[in-house]
Each structure stands twice: as C-alpha cells, then as structure tokens.
Amino acid sequence: MCGIVAYVGEREAAPVIIKGLKRLEYRGYDSAGIALAKNGELNVYKKQGKVADLENFAAGEDLGGNIGIGHTRWATHGEPNDVNAHPHTDSTSSLAMIHNGIIENYDSLKKDLLGKGHIFKSETDSEVFLHFIEDIRNREGCSLVEAVRLALSKVVGAYAIVLMDKDNPGQLIAARKGSPLVIGVGENEFFLASDATPIVEYTNEVVYLNDQEIAVINDGELNIRNIEDIPLTPYIQTLDMELEAIEKGGFEHFMLKEIFEQPKSIADCMRGRLKAETGHLVLGGIREYAHKLDKAERIIIVACGTSWHAGLVAEYIFEDWCRIPVEVEYASEFRYRNPIINEGDIVIAISQSGETADTLAAIELAKSKGAIIFGVCNVVGSSIARLTHEGAYTHAGPEIGVASTKAFTAQLTVLGMMALKLGLRRGTLKESKFHELLVELESIPAKVEKALKSDSLIKKISEKFKDSKNFLYLGRGYNFPVALEGALKLKEISYIHAEGYPAAEMKHGPIALIDEEMPVVFIATQDSSYEKIVSNIQEVKARKGKVIAIVTEGDEIIPQMADYTIEVPATTEELMPLVSVIPLQLLSYHIAVMRDCNVDQPRNLAKSVTVE
Template identity: 50%
Template sequence: MCGIIGYLGERSAAPIIMDSLKRLEYRGYDSAGVAIFNEADGQTSVVKSAAKVDTLVERLTEEMPEGRLGIGHTRWATHGRPTVINAHPHTDCHKQVMVIHNGIIENFAELRKDLQAHGHVFISETDTEVVPHLIEEYDKGDLVAAVREALGRLRGAYAMAIFSQKDPDLLIGAQLNAPLVVGIGDKEWFVASDITAVIPYTKKVLLLGEGEMVAITRLGPEVSTIGGAAVKPKVIEVKWDISQAQKGGFPHFMAKEINEAPEAVSNALRGRLTDEGEVTFEEFGLTDRQLLKLRDIKMVAAGTSYYAALLGKYIIEELARIPVEVEPASEFRYRQPIIDQDTLVIGISQSGETADTLAAIREARSRKARVVSITNVVGSSMALESDGVIYLHAGPEIGVASTKTFIAHITCLYLLGIRLAAVRHRLDPERLRELTAELKALPTAVQLVLDGAEALKTLARKYAGYRNFMYIGRGINYPIALEGALKLKEISYLHAEGYAAGELKHGPIALLDRNFPVFAIATKAATLEKMDSNIQEVIARDAPVVALISEGDDTLAEVQLDRIEIPAVSEFLSPIPNVVAMQLFAYFVASERGCNVDQPRNLAKSVTVE
C-alpha cells in the first residue's frame, strides 16, 4: 500500500529520501511527506503534500535541511481522507517522535479514546497517529523500550519507521504482517517498504522477519523480536535491477498482484470479522434498523466489478434472503428503475471513479435509495457520494486487468452477506461458525493455488495457439466463468465467451470443434454431476477441455481432459481459489503470446468517461 523510506548515515538525508520516494511512486499514492532532523537547530523539518512527490521536492529545495537522519512516506489512504493533515509523518503532542506507517491498526479507535482520556490531542483522522502518542506515553528515556511497549498494544498489520529528535542517532523499524527491509551501505543504513527504494545505494539487504524490529545506530543495526528477544538477521545480496525490484521480482505487475491475492483476502477480512462471526465496517453508514427495513438490493457496476456484483447476488440471496438485482451501471440510469428509500443500491468500482457507476449511484440517491459503495480508493467520488462505504484495503493495483481487487471485492461481499444475514437472523450459529472459519482459512487455500502455478504455465503453453475459448460454470461459479473469459480476452486478445453450463445446448454448442477449447469449472458442487454431463457433451464434439477439479475428487477421473487441481473448499467459497487459477491461466497464455499484460491495448485502468 504505502511507501516507506528511512535514512541514517553520513550524507544529507533529504536528497536520498526524495530520490527513494520517486522510485516508490509505482506503488500508487494520494499524498506524501518527509521529516528531516535538522542538526543546526535540533528541530525536525516536516513537509507534506496532498499532491505528487515533485511538489515535496520543490518545497524542500527552497530550504533543504542539512540533517543526516530522516524518513519519507507515500500514502495510500485507508483511514482518513487524502489530505495534508492525514499525510505522514505523524507526531506526538510535543512533536518529538516521528512515525510513518504502512498497514492497518485494527484497534486504533479504542487506543485513541484511551490516549485522549490521558490528555493526548489528535489532529488527523488516521489510525497511524495513535503510535507516536503511545510512544510518548511510554517514553521514560529509552526510545527502543517505549516503541516495544507501544507496538505491544497494537492489533493489525504494520511496517513502520520511527525516530525521535531527542535521540538523533537512532532510527527504528518494525513490522508485523507487512514487509520491511533494511539496506546496509558504507556507514549508512536504510529502512524501506521494499527493495526498490534502496537499490541505487546498496544491494546488501537485511530482511526483517515477522514480528521483528530493528534499532539502527551509527554502529549498525540490531534486530530483535518486538518482545525483546535477540534475532540473528538474514542478509541477502540483491541481484535485481530497478524495474524488477518495483515488481517484487516478478516480470509484470499483473503477476505480482495475482500473487498478492492471499494478502488481499487477509486485508479485506482484517479487523472486520471476529472468530464468532460478527462483522463490522468502519464507515458503513447504515444502522441495523435501516438494514432491517430493506425490501431489495440493486447492484451496479462495470467490467470485472460487474461480475463481482453477479457473484454478490448469489452470496447475499443465500445468506440474507434479500432479493438482489444486478445491472450494468451503463444501463441503469437510462431506464426507470423501481427503487425507493427501502432499496439499497450498491456501487462496485475499484477506483471509485468509474463514470457509469458514479452516475448510477447519483441517480439512485436522487430517488431516495440508500447507497453503499465498495471501492479501493479512500476519498474517491463514489465513497464521498454514498451513505456508506466498504473499502477493499487491497493496496494499489497497477496492472490494468483487475486481479487482487476482484478477489477483495468478493471477500467484502461475503462479509456484507454475513452482516445482512445477522441483522435479519438468517444464519444459525453453527453455519456462521463454519463460514467464519472457512473465510479465515481462504488465504491458505489461495496460496496453494499459487504454489501450483507451474502446472498452469505448462497448460498455457499448450493452449496459447488457439484462437477461441469457451468458459462454463454453474451456480455460484457461473460469474467466475464470465470473469475467466473476460480476463483471457482483455490481456491475450483472444476470443473468449463465458456461459452458464446448462445453456450450452441452447446455442453455444454449435461453435464447438477441435479448435475451440472449453474451460470448465468442475470443482465440488451440488451440480457436479450435471457439469460432468456438460463436459461429456463438449468432448463428444471433439473440443479440448481444461477443467478445474477439487483436490481428491475422482468424479471425472475417467474423462479425457486437462486437469487443474484446486484445494478442496466448500462450494460457497470456491469462487476465490477458482478465479485465481483462471487469472494465472490467462496471464500465462498472454505472456506466451508476447502480449503487454500490464497495459493491454485499448484499455484503461479507470474508465472516467461514459
């Protein structure tokens, strides 16, 4: 999500930090800031901007502080709008401690309330600001000990860089469920959110492990657990170039983002789903009473988000038993939809700026409907113009074709389904416990799909020469068939169509022959026998078949087809691991064909015109 850089050394910190922030721009951001300790007067210069890093460069160039200690940050908003006040670094009441942070602090609201009761004054809307105030509260002259105490109070995910102007020869980094590396140069050290930031200065990198922190003095780094146990650090020699580093060692952003799917699920769930199955959204905006009065739900979206909405219909109708209609946003506003104050209209958009979807929710509001948006961008137009918002917390997605944000959208729709079901008392406790446990286990299942990528790569080589594909699914996996076809066509420029498998005999089967492969979603489901029959119909027309099969299932053992084994999960949650496999297949086919997978022709990441 956010970009982090910290420097302690013999050179002027400001130019190094600004240069490093420029190399972190690829991550995407909505604001930025730096803090440089000025040795001349013993004070810290803080400069922030709600614009681009270039704006910070201009402002710092006017009066460049000469300090050799500093931190810099590019922010992707999760708590609080993208404003100068909410930009990092954040500080304490006396402006001594400086903190930059990537991640989500789940219990920030209760910590903030507790700190305010002790006289602390907050100026931003962010979760991060509790950290410098906690450090201030615990600081008895030992900054490292105070940081340990403060971190011990946090729940969630974080990577941080911290310094105090009381101790200008100390830079602290810490991480939990978020990456942080330490660059080791010649009498200089760097703390960074990824290797990209430090490669021009050093290729010697110390990797912080889960729940570890580093205290860097002018003698070098000391690594320990947050609890205080000494750790022998792992140091590597980086052999990547800059472009590879930005992509985390992957050849394309799309590959990197597909591989971030487990994290996308975890971040969407984090702080929202308790072990008992209770769901809370921070900025949802609708009360239980308002939810209970809902007569129906309408979802509006475009492209991949539209297929997420189709899947949401299956989820919400099964869990909450509320009727749901899904409509392309581009069609919604040009007819006379039947909506009123008892209708919930849900707008789904990665960017929150999709023109058709934004126009649709405006139309809904004009008709007095309740509106909730599900988006990845804090402070986006859709977020600001809705009664409530559910943020994906997926971090920036650079590749034009949506991958991890589609998965985050689905995860949020499962949570919304549980919330609506709870209000209407539609879920029995045992089913809720099972569903909660399964959702929390999903990142592991998704990782297993990613671990099997080589098999998908081999299949992609076999099928990259075909010109036409058909994708078929049933039930909750029908929208996944549609999304699989879209993903293939948009990045490989191949013709691909998605169908409900039961519709094959009503026309599409006429297309099939040995040159028209069919990709079938045949993971465990109540309709698996019917899918078996559909596959037999396809094979009878000599069409090659690629099938997603649940691990350990032998229903199709005697059928001649290419198999992709998927970890066995319940039918209800199977769309997420299934779509990850389809994303990988599309990616490998497009790569085999030499296509520009990150920037497909004629497509844009955010469609802001109708």
Template identity: 50%
Template sequence: MCGIIGYIGNKNAISVVMDGLKRLEYRGYDSAGIAYFTDNKIEIKRRKGKIHDLESIVSKCNISSNLAIGHTRWATHGRPSDENAHPHRSDGIVIVHNGIIENYVQLKHELQSEGFNFTSETDTEVLCHLINKYSKNNPIEEAVRIALKGVRGAYAFAVISEKEPDKIVAVRKESPLVIGFGDGEYFLASDVPAFLSHSKEVIFLENNEMAVMHRDGVIITDIEGNLLNKNVITISWSPSMAEKGGYRHFMLKEIYEQPRAIADTIRGRVMPESSEVVIEEFGLSEKDITSIDRIFIVACGTSYHAGIVGKYMIEELTRIPVEVDIASEFRYRNPIITQSTLFIAITQSGETADTLAAIRQARSLGAKVMTICNVIGSTASRESDFVFYTHSGPEIGVASTKAFTTQIIALYLLSIAFGKIRGCLDDRTISMLIEDLLHLPASVENSLELDNEINNIAKELFKAKDFLYLGRGINYPIALEGALKLKEISYIHAEGYPAGEMKHGPIALIDEEVPVVVLAPSGRLYEKILSNMEEVKSRGGTLIAITSSDGESAKRLSTYSISIHGINDYLNAVLLTIPLQLLAYHIAVLRGCDVDQPRNLAKSVTVE
C-alpha cells in the same frame, strides 16, 4: 484513463513529473507530455507512444525547473498523435486535462470566429483557448472561473501561465484530482501513486473545487472563489506497494499478493471466538438491515462479476432479493427504488463515471448507498452513506485481480453479517463460514503453487483464436471473469456462459480448435457440469477442467485438469479464480502482449 501530475517546489520538477508519469502508466494511455518553465517561458515536450519515447527527448534538454505539469493521454477526441498529445498551449497558457468537454464543438466555432487557431483535434484545446481569452486582464484562477461558466462536461485539469510562473491552478469536476503536501513542496495528480514516494499527506478535491498551488502553500476554494477548509488525509500505502517487487509484471505481482490482500480485507472484520462479523464495518444499524426489502448491486467490468457472485451469496444467506446491474445500463432505466432499498456500488478505483452516476441516481430516489471500494478518499466513498474498504492495496495492472477477489470477500462478510441479524443463519453455520474464511489465504497460496502447471497448459493453448468458459450457479460469474481476463490481456476472443445454456447456441462453436474451460468443483451441481463436459467431449472439444482434488470424473473427461483444494461453495469461487487469472496471464505473455497495459484499455474509466 488519462493521468495528470504536477509539482511546484525545490526539487527538479521535470524529474518529479517524469517519475510521476511513469507511476501513472497503469491507467492506460497512448501519448504523454510535459510542460515546464525555463527562463520564465513554458517549454512543452510531448510524444505519441510510451513514456520512454517522451523521456528520450526530455533527457537531452538537461534543464532544471521548479514547476512542471505532465499528462498521459487516452484518446477520446482525436487520434493518438504528437499534435493531440497534452499539454496544449494557447499563447502563454498551457493546460493538461482529463475528461470530456461536451459542448466543445460550439465553443470551438465561437473561438475560431474570434481569431483563435486550432492545431489539434482535441476538446482540450478549446478549454485552453477559452482560459487564454479571459486571462488578458485577470489572474489565471479568475480566468479559469470565468471560462468554466460556459463549459459543460466532466473534467480535471491543471493550467499554468507564463505571466504567473510560480502558480499552478487545478479544478475538478467528475474526474479525480488529489493534492499532496511535502516539505516546502506541493503535488497534484489524478491518482495518489503518482507522488506517493514523496508525500502521504493529501487532500482530495471535490466537484467544482479549485486548488491554487504556490511555492509557499495551497489555497482551496469553490468555483466561485470562496475559501474552503479541507481535511488532510494520511495515505497508508507504502511506495513499495506500488512497485513490481521483482515480478515480471504488476499483474503477476498482484495475483501473488492475493493471500495478503484477502487477509487484510478480513483483518478486524471478524471475531472468530464469538462467531461474529463486525457489523459496524458496514455502517448500517441492525434496524437498517432488518428493514431492507431489496438490494441493488451496480458495477462495471470485473466488479460487475463480483456483484453477481454477491447475488448468489446474499440471496442464499440472507433471503433478501438482489438485482445486479451494469452501471452504464442502470443509469438509463427507471428502477424501482424505495427507502427500504440498499444500493451497493462496487468499484476498485471509486472513480468510475457510470458507477458514480448510478450512486447519485440511487440516492436521489431515497436508497441507502453503500460502496465497496479499494481507494480511501475516492469520490464514490465520499458520496456514499456507508463505505466498506477492501484494503487490498494499490492495483496497478489494468486487468483487475486482487481487487476482484477482495470484493467477493467483502460481499461474503456482508452476507454473513446480514444473515445473522435477519435470523437466517444460526451460530453454528456462521462459525463454519468464518472458519472457512480464515483458512482461505492459505488455500489461495495452495492455488498459486499451480503456476508452473498452468504455464505448461498455456503453452499448448496460446495459439487458439477462441475460448469458451463454462460454469454453473455461483461459478457462472467466475466463468465470465475468466473469459474477460483472457480477452483483456491476450486479445483472444472468449465467451463466458452458464453451462446449462451451452446447448442453446454456443455448442455450435465447439470443435477441436476451441478450448473449453469448465469450472467443475465438487458440490450439488457437480453431476450437472459433468453432463455438460460430456457434451463438449462428444463433439471433439478440448476440455480444461478446474475441479476439486477429488473430482476424478471431471479429470477423466478432460484433456487438461487443474485441481484446487476446495473450502465451501462460496469461497471456492475465489479459489477457482486464481487458476483463471494465471492461465490468462501466461497465455498473454506467450503471445507477446503488454500484460499490464493492454491496448485500448484504461485502469480507471472516468468518462461515460
């Protein structure tokens, strides 16, 4: 949610920032704006709606500037409007801000009593006036330090001043900010893709750190003003990895990138010749692993569904009990955690506020913390004891696809490694599990070849108002994920359910108007799922079965069927996911929905 981009250098900052705003569109937003210097005065342009609405007014100005800041806003305080869009101004101070100022009401009343006038409904304007209040007799960075002493909340912001037209000041607390270094130019953003085409050399700001960007360099301090030495990190993503590459939507591109993403997650992590997973990739020693008596997996949204899949795999292959929690719930209960507990956080971005809070809680209780994450240098990765990077590349579409499947692969590898060390798996079983994994990218390619077939099914179903998704065992969380994908991007109400629970309530919903998607691969629960399909069919429901190529019984019961070439029960969860992603995608396209930027959603949820 919300995106920040800033630039100071020799290029036209307006062009750089407008381009950066476009690259931040995937985060979700309802308005956008830009501020830049012209004749030592700050000009602001902002608009409700899409970036092209902003671009239409900026392009008419025909102005060049060497310093600019920009923002995409996702409403938290105040409705989407031109007035509530960022940047915000207070006299000669201009700010863009992500996050929430928790005590803004109190601060607003105090500022109003001192004569400050408010023109928006946002908490950001409070911060802008507060900095202005202290800037009268102080450099802008000192005014920021003083102002923040009275501020509570989570924030990342960039501020500029007409008194100091060669400076950008940025501060981070609980919301991501990254500084990019170019040749005589410097970048600021809430996420690397905003400036990746210009710079791969970056520094990630930590909580309560400040960056003061000048034309001739960047000074980084803590919030008290003490100088800090920060390591520069080189980002391995190429700019082309964040482009559509000829696909109609980023989501479709990312669905089709899954064979490559899965191969990159596997690469260097297994040794097929010795039937081993490289345990060093997880950071824990053998002693650590054998001492674990319980695992907590905590995540949000799609990552939570990956966590439930992980529970099935870890418990079966390692015999360690696993609890899976939604991060926003975990942080408000009193879990039983000891030094023998392994806490696994799963997060694509590494910046999800609730997941970060859960990590901190687990660490405070003495747990070892591992993060499974896609973004190198993210907050979650920096605050954890161990990190497993999925290396799936940037995921731009708001609805997660390749991040989900690579998270499952990470948990599969972890299960094998832990299972071997704990003596639960013999070499023959491990060899088979690894061999199946090495075949997975090709099997995903086969699933992608079903695209046209799935599109034809979507044409028959896209007008439905409700869907039911059913699965058993490890495929139950895949049903949850399929339902989530459909509701996220098509705005159709969808429910995922354990198939055996259907007759305890959801069966009342079934009629000829409700399509029922059933995950029915061959395996030990195949006969059970067939019984559930019979229950749906006898009540006139429209059945869409995703089954194995040999699942003839499931095909006979279905109105529509999709066949995958199964591997094993664990990896079939990945193969079943691909048709569900494609079905949701095609239904959303047929309904005319904004697939990459669904309404009300944001890619990285950095507020509670």
C-alpha cells in the same frame, strides 16, 4: 483514465514529473507530454507513445525549471498523435494546461471561439477548454484564477485540470469535477497527481480535492475555494501506502505479483473485522445505516467489468444467506433505462478505483431517488467513498495491473462479510451456520495459497493453447460468474476471443462452436450442480472439444474425462469463487506472456475508467 502529474517547489520539476508519469502508466494511455516554466519561458514537449518515447524525444532539450505539468493521454477527442497530446497552450503560448475528462459542450464553445478569431492546433476538447479560459480572462480583465472559476461554471462534463502561467512561475491552479485529483503537501513543495502513486515517494500528507473545488498553489501556499468562490480549509490526510506496494518486488509483471498477493490481500480484507474463534465480525464502515440494510426489501448492485462479476457472485450470496431479492446492473446501462428505484432501496456500488464514471453516475441517480448507497472500493478518499452513505474498503493495496485480479477476490471477501453479518441480523442464517461460514472464510487465504501452487502446471497447459483463436468458459451456479471473469481476463490481456456462459446454456447456441480446435474451460468443482456439469463435459467431449477442467482436490471422475485438470482445495459452494478463479487468472497470464502481449498495459484499456 488519463494521468496527471504536476510539481512546484525547490526541486527540478522534470525528473519528478517523468517518474510520476511512469507510475501512472498502468492507467492506460497513448501519448505523453510535459510543460516546464523557466526564466519566463514555457517549454512544451509532447510525443505519441509511451513515456519512454517522450523521454527520448526530449533528450538534450531544456528540461530545467522548478515548476511543471505532465500528462499521459487516453484519446477521446482526436486520434492519438503528437499534436493532440497534452499539455495544450493558449493563443500566446503563455498558459499551459493538462486535462482529464470530457467537455460535453466543447463543440458550441469552439464555434464561438472560432468566431472570435481563435486558432486551434489540435482536435481536442481540452484545447478548447483552455482557450475558453483565456477568452474569459481577456474579456473580463480578471485574474487567471477568476477566469478558471468562471469557465468551470460554464462547461458541461467532467474534468481534472492543472494550469500554469509562464508569467507567474510560482503558481499552479487545479480543479476537479468527476475526475480524481490529489495534492501532495511537502516542505516548501507540492505534488499533484491523478492518484497517490506518483506522490508517495516524496510525502505521505495529501489533500483529496472534491468536486467543483479549485486549488491555488502560489509562493508555497495552498488555498482551496469552491466554484462559488467560497474559501475552504484544506483537509490534510495521511497516506496509508508504502512505496514497496507499487513496485514489482521481483515479479516479471505487476499482474503476476498481484495474483500471488491474494492470500495476503484477502487476509487484509478480514483483518480487524473477522475472528472466527470468537464469532467476531464487524464492518466499521457500516453502522449508521445498518438498520436500513436490515429492513431492505431489495438490493441493487451496480458495477462495471470485473466488479460486475463480483456483484453477480454477491447476488447469489445475499439471496442465499439473507433471503433478499438482488438485482445486478451494469452501471453503464443503469442510468439510461429509467430504472425503478424506491425510497429505502439499498444500492451497493462496487469499484476498484472508486472513480469509475459510470458507477458514479449510477450512484447519483440512485441517491436522487432516495436509495441508501453502500460503497465497496479499494482507494481511500476516492469519489465513491465520499459520495456513498456508508461502505467498506477492501484494503487490497494498490492494484497496478490493468486487468483486475486481487480486486475481484477482495471485493468478494467484503461482500461475503456483509452478507454474513446481514444474514445473522435478519435471522435468515442460523448462528451455527454463521460460525461455520466464518471459520471457512478465515481459511480462504491458505486455500488460495495452495491453489497458487498449480502455477507450473498451468504454465504447461498454457503452452498447449497459446495459439488458440477462441475459448469457451462454462460454469454453473456460483461458478457461472467465475466463467465470465475467466473469459474477460483472457480477452483483456491475450486478445483471444473468449466467451463465458452458464454451462446449461451451452446447448442453446454455443455448442455449435465446439470442434477439435475449441478449448473449453469448465469450472467444475464439487457442488450442488456437479452431476449436471459432468454431463456438460461429456457433451463437449462427444464433439471432440478440448476440455480444461478446474476441479476440487481429490476428484476422481472428471480427470478421467477432461484433457487437462487443475485442482483447487475444497471449500463451501458459496466461497468457491474465491478459490476457483485463481487458476483462470494464471491461465490468462501465462497465455498472454507466451503471446508476447503487454500484460500490465493491454492495448486500448485503462485501469480507471473515468469517462463514459
């Protein structure tokens, strides 16, 4: 959740690190800091607030040096303030360290270190971690690298760390377990970061550090070893990312840019995989274990947040097309309730970042029980991509806005292709139906493009409801998860309380909330539940609720009943969530902007939730 940036090379480190921290602002944070080594001195600057606050605070200070580490913190242990911000230093202010993650046994370590005379400035587990490394180095009389290795074998929890020593100004030491860390390899220089966005401007060659690996950069050389001290050969990969992809490209916010990118991102998901004209559908990442999927008696989907909503839609799709029972689980609950997992069960793990801590924990539990794990994620080289048996990338491109938009539709596209292929292989989808659905799926980007043309209308509707205190979102069947997703988007970025419900459940409680002040958003496209949802709209209107209805283009019934209607192009019931979610994303966006909310970085939220 926090952001790490570090540099060593021939450039001035501070500008590289500050720019990199700004690239990581989308991850969410409440303070920032930087440490630089120069002429045997260690200069540390830390400030609560944004990276801009850190820049202002450090203006006029000595920011020289060719080696440094920087950090954006999302508070876990200790409130957000200057002291708790990273980097932290050891007792002699010789070492500086940045840390993402949580050290679960920090309390017992701290008590032991206090007994040895250590004095702590902050309330953080990270400072305890660094003092523990310092204590080992002093006690064992070993090198800093060896002290890090020994410390890592004793700490419990998750970490990505980078250390520097003012007495060794050419060396950076990094390690990870459960929190991402990528190393950019340049010419006589190295860049370290939580993801590739701060690196892509300088090099496209990277090394993704694996769990329980330690990287040592010293005098222009990169060496990697594992926690057992066994040397490893760095595996250098080429980044498939362009600098333009992480810029706003003329849009006011990243979120708006990413909403409007969806015709392209959905098409990119299908590119090279689907060609309706010839009946071609291939998922290259799902081959070796495809026969296991064919014989599956149960599918379990684990995910969090927006990805969980995509999983709910996938539950309907897999059961309809493949006739396999599907369970959709919150990854955060899955590992704690002693779930029944049988050998040969299929688990599909969904995550935009591929680093979601709860989802990774669910994967590890399911693997230990003999399940086959398929991953659906966006970030190449991420932890989920490496931990799963097989899977598919969404190829949606970087998503910078904290509130997921194009990730949702990209995940649905991949899951839909998986279900189509499986339904055909299992014989539960007739070939004629398979081809019909391929044609329709291939047409979705154009239909999303058309749905986006309602933007100006949605902006006018948003003006009417920007001051509302509560919203209710209702849908049936495939559109019920869309109602949940619409409510989540509004909560995340506008801070308006919103609930998503199955429309039929409205009478079992939420109807008590409806009055002339309550906006009710119906996802009411023409499908098998259409007549039922018309009745639900009448029930809301009878209680003077304000109805905003998402309807299929050409609908003549609901527009006569609703206060506001937004049309979307027609598609099959199974694929409608790819289209019906678009107006809900735009509605949330415009309301948030009108309420002067920080759309791309909503309060208290982080893009990649890498701690429990």
